Amino acid sequence: MEVVAEASDGNEAIQQIRKTTPDVAVIDISMPGLDGLEVIRQLQTLLPDLPILVLTMHEEEQYVVRAIEAGAMGYITKRSAPDQLVKAIQKVRAGNRFLTPAAAESLALRMARGSESQSPMDTLSTRELQVLRRLALGQTNREIADSYHISVKTVDTYRLRLLKKLHLRNNAELSRFAIQNKLIDP
Numbered sequence: 001m002e003v004v005a006e007a008s009d010g011n012e013a014i015q016q017i018r019k020t021t022p023d024v025a026v027i028d029i030s031m032p033g034l035d036g037l038e039v040i041r042q043l044q045t046l047l048p049d050l051p052i053l054v055l056t057m058h059e060e061e062q063y064v065v066r067a068i069e070a071g072a073m074g075y076i077t078k079r080s081a082p083d084q085l086v087k088a089i090q091k092v093r094a095g096n097r098f099l100t101p102a103a104a105e106s107l108a109l110r111m112a113r114g115s116e117s118q119s120p121m122d123t124l125s126t127r128e129l130q131v132l133r134r135l136a137l138g139q140t141n142r143e144i145a146d147s148y149h150i151s152v153k154t155v156d157t158y159r160l161r162l163l164k165k166l167h168l169r170n171n172a173e174l175s176r177f178a179i180q181n182k183l184i185d186p
Contacts, residue, residue, distance in 0.1 A: 024050075124165065141159070
């Protein structure tokens with residue numbers, strides 16, 4: 001195996017992948033600029049046959065489910081990576097799925113629940129989740145809008161939807177919700 005490129009943010013990741021056309025893309029969820037979920041979605045459009053492996057610190061169900069739904073072939077946490085990373089890369093390169101036991105359990109729990117949502121997180125769209133994380137990190141609507149190439153008004157619409165869906169009143173409560181749900185570190 002050979003690392004053909006590295007990137008420090010989501011936009012650079014897409015540029016490097018287009019330029020080097022790797023056999024496998026290893027993507028983190030938490031990146032500056034475009035986050036990993038958005039990178040996966042864009043790569044699925046640009047290079048639909050590219051196997052994508054998520055390597056991240058996030059073990060929470062919502063990330064596993066959303067990454068797989070976005071098009072990732074595998075999901076591995078940084079905690080389990082030292083022992084399983086090579087195997088995970090080889091598996092997704094061969095066209096197979098790779099999930100850590102915790103990720104597989106998250107998917108199984110989601111499937112067992114079916115459409116019956118038991119968590120407020122399940123009601124959020126991926127974009128709403130992205131906006132929530134960035135608001136909780138203290139980014140302004142303008143910064144969020146610039147990151148996702150959308151208008152400030154659209155960001156505010158997402159913010160208002162989040163407040164309504166989560167039954168919250170302000171950005172401080174959104175931040176507390178994000179921390180409690182491990183979307184950001186306290």
